[in-house]
Amino acid sequence: MLVATPALQFDRKEYTQEVLLHLYQGLLKPRLIEEKMLILLRQGKVSKWFSGIGQEAISVGSTLALEADEYILPLHRNLGVFTGRNVPLDQLFAQWQGKTTGFTKGRDRSFHFGTNEHHIVGMISHLGPQLAVADGIALADLLDKNPKVTLVYSGDGGASEGDFHEALNVAAVWQLPVIFMIENNGYGLSTPSREQFRFGSFVDKGPAYGMEAVQVDGNNVLAVYDTVRRLAEDMRQNPRPVLVEALTFRMRGHEEASGTKYVPQELFEEWTKKDPVTTYEQWLLREGILDEEAKMRFRETIKREIEEGLRVADAVPMPTANVAEEIADMYRPFAAPAHEPAENAPQTDKRYVDAISDALRQSMERFPELVLMGQDIADYGGVFKITDGFVAQFGKERVRNTPLCESAILGAGLGLSIKKKKAMVEMQFADFVTCGFNQIVNNLAKSHYRWGQNADVVVRMPTGAGSAAGPFHSQSNEAWFVHTPGLKVVFPSNPYDAKGLLNAAIEDPNPIMYFEHKLLYRSVSGPVPDEYYTVPIGKAKLVREGDTLSIITYGLGVHWATRLAEEMDLDADILDLRTLLPWDEEAVRQTVEKTGRVLLLHEDTLTGGLGGEIAAWIAEHCFEHLDGPVQRVASLDTAIPFSPPLEQAFLPQQRLRERVERLLAY
Numbered sequence: 001m002l003v004a005t006p007a008l009q010f011d012r013k014e015y016t017q018e019v020l021l022h023l024y025q026g027l028l029k030p031r032l033i034e035e036k037m038l039i040l041l042r043q044g045k046v047s048k049w050f051s052g053i054g055q056e057a058i059s060v061g062s063t064l065a066l067e068a069d070e071y072i073l074p075l076h077r078n079l080g081v082f083t084g085r086n087v088p089l090d091q092l093f094a095q096w097q098g099k100t101t102g103f104t105k106g107r108d109r110s111f112h113f114g115t116n117e118h119h120i121v122g123m124i125s126h127l128g129p130q131l132a133v134a135d136g137i138a139l140a141d142l143l144d145k146n147p148k149v150t151l152v153y154s155g156d157g158g159a160s161e162g163d164f165h166e167a168l169n170v171a172a173v174w175q176l177p178v179i180f181m182i183e184n185n186g187y188g189l190s191t192p193s194r195e196q197f198r199f200g201s202f203v204d205k206g207p208a209y210g211m212e213a214v215q216v217d218g219n220n221v222l223a224v225y226d227t228v229r230r231l232a233e234d235m236r237q238n239p240r241p242v243l244v245e246a247l248t249f250r251m252r253g254h255e256e257a258s259g260t261k262y263v264p265q266e267l268f269e270e271w272t273k274k275d276p277v278t279t280y281e282q283w284l285l286r287e288g289i290l291d292e293e294a295k296m297r298f299r300e301t302i303k304r305e306i307e308e309g310l311r312v313a314d315a316v317p318m319p320t321a322n323v324a325e326e327i328a329d330m331y332r333p334f335a336a337p338a339h340e341p342a343e344n345a346p347q348t349d350k351r352y353v354d355a356i357s358d359a360l361r362q363s364m365e366r367f368p369e370l371v372l373m374g375q376d377i378a379d380y381g382g383v384f385k386i387t388d389g390f391v392a393q394f395g396k397e398r399v400r401n402t403p404l405c406e407s408a409i410l411g412a413g414l415g416l417s418i419k420k421k422k423a424m425v426e427m428q429f430a431d432f433v434t435c436g437f438n439q440i441v442n443n444l445a446k447s448h449y450r451w452g453q454n455a456d457v458v459v460r461m462p463t464g465a466g467s468a469a470g471p472f473h474s475q476s477n478e479a480w481f482v483h484t485p486g487l488k489v490v491f492p493s494n495p496y497d498a499k500g501l502l503n504a505a506i507e508d509p510n511p512i513m514y515f516e517h518k519l520l521y522r523s524v525s526g527p528v529p530d531e532y533y534t535v536p537i538g539k540a541k542l543v544r545e546g547d548t549l550s551i552i553t554y555g556l557g558v559h560w561a562t563r564l565a566e567e568m569d570l571d572a573d574i575l576d577l578r579t580l581l582p583w584d585e586e587a588v589r590q591t592v593e594k595t596g597r598v599l600l601l602h603e604d605t606l607t608g609g610l611g612g613e614i615a616a617w618i619a620e621h622c623f624e625h626l627d628g629p630v631q632r633v634a635s636l637d638t639a640i641p642f643s644p645p646l647e648q649a650f651l652p653q654q655r656l657r658e659r660v661e662r663l664l665a666y
Contacts, residue, residue, distance in 0.1 A: 008219060017289050021294075023061065024298070026061075028298055034051060034052065034079065047109070049110075050111075052077030053251045054248065054252075055219075057220060057224050058153075058246045059078040059153075060224075065226075068085070072085070072121075073130045073151070074122065075111070075123050076123070085118040090309040090313045092309070093314075096110060099313060103122075128161035128167075129439050131154060131180065132166060133443070136423075137150045137415040139176055140415065150176075153183060154181070156184040156197075159197075163408065166408035167405075168180060172210045173403055175240050176241055178241045179231060180244065183246055184218070202245035203215045211242060211243055215244075215245045217246075219276040251275075331454075332448050332509045336534070346529070349528075351495060351524065352517075352522070352524045356502055361390065361393070363424075364393075372400065373402050374400075374426030377400075378401040382428075387399060406433065413455065414439070416456075417456040422456045422458075423457045424506065427461050429472075430464075430515065440487070441481070444511040446486055457512075460514050461478075462516055464518055465635075465650070469642075479609050487581060488505070488513070488582070489581040495526045504535055505537065517555050524559070537579050538579045540583070543558060547573075548570075552588060552599070552601070553577070554577040564656055564660065570660070580610055589621065589622060596628070597626075597627055597628050599660060600630065600632045600633070601652065604634060631662070633655055634652050635650050
């Protein structure tokens, strides 16, 4: 448990009166705003409030210590970051009220937003993911030889999350100029530190990661300012991460509804003596740096600013939902340019795996801001050798081996996007994406909808069964991501599409899950143009035409369906979806209306698979054109077994013929 010292000792060092008073105003503003917000909360004019009273010195001191264009990633209790960066109060108040003039158009609350204008990236409720985003921002600065630091906050409770470990580990390995500010207030909501961790101090953690760690009195604004300023000056010239533990105390509940009954009263009495605002104010008065007249003038000026901000925010009506706008804002608008190969363009017969490699290489040449990240992708060339030789051409700065930190690397991809770079993250196997699932579905996918920041990240997903690799290297997990608005999901079935769709995915500024079937890597070949080209995302392709049956599929299913059609001499349409989110509704409609009999085929398990969604859509929109029930063929609703005979029974191709025959019998 934290124990407060009786009083604070301020050392002004060489700081001018102007700096000292600037820090005072910086402290006073969030405190006065908080006092007003607590009144509005009781009046029902604000729905929720996470109080930072007692902790202001950390956010104020550290924010004012940085340069204005250095990014800060705050949490719930860091109002001083926003006021320190001069964020307009009417916009802040509108944000808290859920108004359209806030930073998220009413779509998110409190400090769950960012503003590139003020170089702030707000949090999501999961806390830990933002640490990795800071890594990505710092990496972009490092790549651009831009001498800047990035500051990111974590609470002592949030530091128990795996994201904390991953972000610090990556920052240390890559020597990223990130200040990890740990606000240690002794509690994670109601859970005291002794039930969160067994070490004595967070500074013990730094050396284990190979980084410097310092401790500072988090209630002493001058000490925080001096510590962060000194570190930042050195880190700009000698890039590296530093962990800073700021000891402090939260004087109110985790949020107002939770109260503080779980905190011993004597702790409040001790820490009241160290209130960061009153202790600093009293010191300034004693030193003659501040007088009573100036103190009241500062307070009145800030109060007038608060009242004016509230007046403007209150006058804005609550939002009226525009469904079209809500749907459109899930994605960064992007008019994909057409890059079609010339009619007589040279072609080479390429394997599926080589077409993917070709696309990556040409995209790296086309986009100097593109960074590749993944396990073993550098000198080793990746486990499937897709990036073999890339280091020699592009260097290790842009072709980066990563620690086994999927979440941190995906978060770093968002950080790179914030600095207007592109990222390709390779999952060694699609199964391993679960280790970074939160970053994808809650950070990358929702970022543009929440505050207009796109995630220019392509996640390559080697997927699928058929090679007797067992339950953890063979899953088809595309349906997890098709369910997530804000993502796009691509799944090519052949070398031509593999190259064109990957190029298109990298061009697209939105987060894209790019699935590539491992069994196709070296088993399928075809003519592929040598030049750069794209295949449009969201467009299906009719790979075989017929009149009596439609098989709608993607990935390896295209080859199963084509083989069966040849064996049975089927008069069938075979529609390759190619893109699963968004999938091509018009192409589906056309083939259903044409044949009247539909079979949906995919390698993914039956329950919850994409086939069920498309079947429901067909029933809703094309029912009058059907001549029989929509059929689905998919893998068993089990985990994927290892033994080849069991795996073959799991996969759908042996059930495909029987379902086709049943459908043709209608």
